[in-house]
Amino acid sequence: MERVRWSATNSEGYEAPAALATDVVVLTVRDERLVALTVARDGGDERALPGGFVGAGERPLETALRKLHEKTGLDAPYVEQLGAFADPGRDPRGWIPSIAYLALVPPDTRVPDASACWIDARNPQALAFDHEEVLAAAVERLEGKLWWSNVTVGMLPGAFALSEARRVYEAIAQARYDPATFGRDLKSTGLIEPTGEQRTAGPGRPAAMYRFTSDRPAWGAGRRKRIAA
Amino acid sequence: MERVRWSATNSEGYEAPAALATDVVVLTVRDERLVALTVARDGGDERALPGGFVGAGERPLETALRKLHEKTGLDAPYVEQLGAFADPGRDPRGWIPSIAYLALVPPDTRVPDASACWIDARNPQALAFDHEEVLAAAVERLEGKLWWSNVTVGMLPGAFALSEARRVYEAIAQARYDPATFGRDLKSTGLIEPTGEQRTAGPGRPAAMYRFTSDRPAWGAGRRKRIAA
DNA sequence: GTAATAGTGTCTTTTAGACACTATAGC
DNA sequence: GCTATAGTGTCTAAAAGACACTATTAC
Numbered sequence: 452m453e454r455v456r457w458s459a460t461n462s463e464g465y466e467a468p469a470a471l472a473t474d475v476v477v478l479t480v481r482d483e484r485l486v487a488l489t490v491a492r493d494g495g496d497e498r499a500l501p502g503g504f505v506g507a508g509e510r511p512l513e514t515a516l517r518k519l520h521e522k523t524g525l526d527a528p529y530v531e532q533l534g535a536f537a538d539p540g541r542d543p544r545g546w547i548p549s550i551a552y553l554a555l556v557p558p559d560t561r562v563p564d565a566s567a568c569w570i571d572a573r574n575p576q577a578l579a580f581d582h583e584e585v586l587a588a589a590v591e592r593l594e595g596k597l598w599w600s601n602v603t604v605g606m607l608p609g610a611f612a613l614s615e616a617r618r619v620y621e622a623i624a625q626a627r628y629d630p631a632t633f634g635r636d637l638k639s640t641g642l643i644e645p646t647g648e649q650r651t652a653g654p655g656r657p658a659a660m661y662r663f664t665s666d667r668p669a670w671g672a673g674r675r676k677r678i679a680a
Numbered sequence: 681m682e683r684v685r686w687s688a689t690n691s692e693g694y695e696a697p698a699a700l701a702t703d704v705v706v707l708t709v710r711d712e713r714l715v716a717l718t719v720a721r722d723g724g725d726e727r728a729l730p731g732g733f734v735g736a737g738e739r740p741l742e743t744a745l746r747k748l749h750e751k752t753g754l755d756a757p758y759v760e761q762l763g764a765f766a767d768p769g770r771d772p773r774g775w776i777p778s779i780a781y782l783a784l785v786p787p788d789t790r791v792p793d794a795s796a797c798w799i800d801a802r803n804p805q806a807l808a809f810d811h812e813e814v815l816a817a818a819v820e821r822l823e824g825k826l827w828w829s830n831v832t833v834g835m836l837p838g839a840f841a842l843s844e845a846r847r848v849y850e851a852i853a854q855a856r857y858d859p860a861t862f863g864r865d866l867k868s869t870g871l872i873e874p875t876g877e878q879r880t881a882g883p884g885r886p887a888a889m890y891r892f893t894s895d896r897p898a899w900g901a902g903r904r905k906r907i908a909a
Numbered sequence: 910g911t912a913a914t915a916g917t918g919t920c921t922t923t924t925a926g927a928c929a930c931t932a933t934a935g936c
Numbered sequence: 937g938c939t940a941t942a943g944t945g946t947c948t949a950a951a952a953g954a955c956a957c958t959a960t961t962a963c
Contacts, residue, residue, distance in 0.1 A: 455691075457690050457691050457692055458690065458691050459688045459689060459690035459691065459696040459697075460688060461686050461687065461688035461698040461699060461774075462684075462686050462687050462688065462698070462774075463686055463698075465699065465733070466735075466736040467688040467696055467697060467698055467699050467700075468688075468696060468697045468699075468700050468777075469690040469691070469692075469696055470690060470694065470696050470697075471696075471697050471766065471777055504694070505766070506695075507695040507768075507775060508768045508775075509768065510766075510767050510768065511764070511766045511767075511777075532763050532764065533763075534761050534762075534763050534764065535740070535761065535763065535764035535777075535779045537700065537734070537739075537740045537779060538739050538740075539736075539737045539738065539739065545690075546736060546737075548697075548700055548740075548764075548777065548779075550764040550766060550777075612915085613915080613916090614914075614915075628953095629953065629954065629955080630914095630915080630916085631916075631917075631918090631953095631954085631955080632952070632953055632954075632955095634915090634916075635952090636951090636952075636953095639951090651960090651961065651962090652914090653913080653914080653961085653962070654912070654913045654914065654960095654961055654962040654963075655912090655913045655914025655915065655960075655961055655962080656913090656914055656915040656916075656959055656960035656961055657914095657915075657960070657961070658914080658915060658916090659915080659916085841942085842942085842943090843941075843942075857926095858926065858927065858928080859941095859942080859943085860926095860927085860928080860943075860944075860945090861925070861926055861927075863942090863943075864925090864944095865924090865925075868924090880933090880934065880935095881941090882934085882935075882940080882941080883933095883934055883935040883936075883939070883940045883941065884933075884934055884935080884939090884940045884941025884942065885932055885933035885934055885940090885941055885942040885943075886933070886934070886941090886942075887941080887942060887943090888942080888943085
């Protein structure tokens with residue numbers, strides 16, 4: 452199925468991109484696994500990341516958020532740019548660079564649109580365009596920032612128990628953390644604070660609830676070398 | 681001086697970007713300061729980052745390297761993508777998204793082209809377009825990766841003494857490191873290895889030379905939490 | 910009571926910073 | 937010899953991991 456390729460020429464007479472696209476990698480944790488959101492492509496059984504074309508005069512970030520909402524009904528609390536994917540041939544329709552975004556949503560997020568579904572983020576099925584590459588970049592970014600920033604702010608509800616946070620961290624890092632050490636280390640980052648509330652869920656002692664001190668991207672204590680004398 | 685804005689419409693009848701640009705932030709260390717390379721703009725006394733338009737069928741990374749060479753005569757050993765800058769109005773000529781790259785060159789690099797000159801990367805003069813924002817993103821990226829990757833591979837010659845490396849790290853981190861501790865920590869990253877050579881420069885004991893074990897982007901030991909039992 | 914989850918305290922290991930000391934060059 | 941730079945060894949401080957112990961809930 453070879454369609455006619457789109458093309459564009461600018462007013463100076465040079466070939467121009469046929470469009471500017473955005474793609475969004477929405478990640479969350481389900482059943483202790485990192486999963487990504489995909490949508491069905493029109494007229495094909497292949498799946499793809501949600502995304503769409505940037506309108507003239509529109510900021511690409513706004514396009515990404517708008518398309519995410521249109522295609523999945525979701526609003527992501529945390530979004531950051533992953534980078535541009537613009538190699539020739541990435542889109543069979545023509546010269547269409549794409550700006551990819553990473554969005555995170557809480558584990559219990561329900562997707563209103565039935566055609567959207569979650570796939571394993573680390574062993575994805577075949578995806579359209581270069582979306583497998585984009586997804587891999589998103590996973591790598593998330594893994595890398597896990598302990599150095601409050602990225603997970605988007606993956607946890609407004610108030611959360613340390614055990615909830617731990618399960619999210621464990622799914623992303625693919626590791627098991629000692630509950631005591633995890634709590635101590637997370638608190639010592641300065642990124643979270645107690646809400647004062649408690650929550651009882653099933654058997655067991657009620658858990659103290661915490662919130663992130665900021666819902667904007669921030670770096671934690673991180674590891675910065677001290678200054679020598 | 682308001683020129684006519686470029687425009688483009690694709691074969692589907694929708695407005696399209698007038699062009700796709702790349703910009704390169706070339707950073708190095710001179711006189712213990714982090715500096716960035718700028719070029720004179722045609723027909724203006726404002727300065728800008730080197731860059732240019734991506735040709736149809738060209739990979740943006742290749743465009744960046746080609747433009748860097750054309751405008752400054754430089755070939756950078758280390759280049760990575762910074763991200764896309766595509767907000768409307770960033771380029772007065774029209775809708776022109778840009779993909780920015782970070783390139784690093786050794787401290788003693790001479791720029792063949794006389795119109796190119798180095799400016800303070802942390803307190804830049806006014807630059808064209810959104811290039812001050814791009815430069816700030818580059819500095820932040822470099823600072824963030826300093827101790828977690830071999831980014832500095834691009835900023836050191838093929839063989840270097842630990843004291844040379846230390847001066848580069850100090851300029852980037854804006855800190856002073858204890859020479860003994862610095863050497864121990866850099867060696868423990870596993871990113872460098874001794875060449876076996878020695879070098880005498882002026883008075884003082886000759887320095888053992890080292891090289892990076894890889895000249896491709898790589899992450900060092902980094903800090904990854906261990907797995908709980 | 911038992912099972913389950915939450916949280917505290919503390920010992921040990923690892924890593925980073927400081928700094929005294931030795932080594933080798935030019936003069 | 938003196939000064940300058942390079943490199944080693946080791947003490948100390950801080951962070952991370954392990955794990956025993958206590959606390960509070962449902963049943």
